Amino acid sequence: MTCAPTAKRPGWLPATGLAAFLVAILVLSAGALPAQARDLNLPAFFGHWQGTGISETEDSIYFRVTSRDMDxxxxxxxxxxxxIVWTTVQRQSGAADNPNAERKTTEMMFLPTGRKNVWKSQTAADPMTGTYAWATLQGATLSINTFVIQGNGDFRLHVYKRTITGLGMELDFIAFADGEAARTVSARLVKVGN
Structure with missing residues (x-):
């Protein structure tokens, strides 16, 4: 059985031409690659950002996945x-078909530590008596970590990773309870002001 040769269609590129075309597109767009492809400085994160995200947990049979609005x-x-001031509207209590909205606002001031791209909270406390918080900047990701030891000796660690992309800001949040991941949140935000 023989196969007839395929006719060339207008705009069709042979495999080597297609590969060269894709490489050219990548080279030409290198300057427009998302910010994570290069190191950013702190002012790249300044501004007013808003968006929505999805929170996931294994703990609740009623609110295992919930939406959150973020500012x-x-x-x-x-x-x-x-x-940094962030406000989250959570919907994880009440009836599953009509959840209650709960608004939480957190404000923190971070000061340089003397280490490059590392800051600590102005109110950083001994984690035995309060919350210790620090921030780092790596590439296009600003991470904020909060750590506290509870009265019974269990600890809580919250990690907020905010990454600047070509489309805005991505948030990845993980809450650890005594070493186990208890909740995750993924969100997308856009810049709405300076």
């Missing part, structure tokens, strides 16, 4: 520090 404001502070 984040990041601004510069004296001596190379920064201030």
């Amino acid at each position: 984040v404001r990041i601004s510069g502070a004296d001596q190379g520090g920064f201030r």
Whole structure:
């Protein structure tokens, strides 16, 4: 059995031409690659960001997956520090078909530590008596970590990773309870102001 040769269609590229075309597109768009392909400085995160996300947990049979609305404001502070205020509207209590909305706002001020791209909370406390918080900047990701030891000795660690992309900001959040991942949140935000 023989196969007839395939006729060339207008706009058709042979395999080697297609590969060359794709390489050319990648080279030409290198300057427009998402921010994670290069190192950013702290002011790249400044501004007012809004978006929505999905929270997941294994603990609840009724609210295993919930939506969250988010508002984040990041601004510069004296001596190379920064201030962040984030508000989350959660829907994880009440009836499963009509959940209650709960609004939580957190505000933190971070100061330089003397280490490059590492800050600590202005109110960083001994984790035995309060919350210790620090922030790091690596590539296009600003991470904020909070750590506290509870009265019974269990600990809580919250990790917020905010990454600047070509489309805005991505948030990946993990809450650890005594070393086990208890909740995750993935969100997409867009910049709505400075």
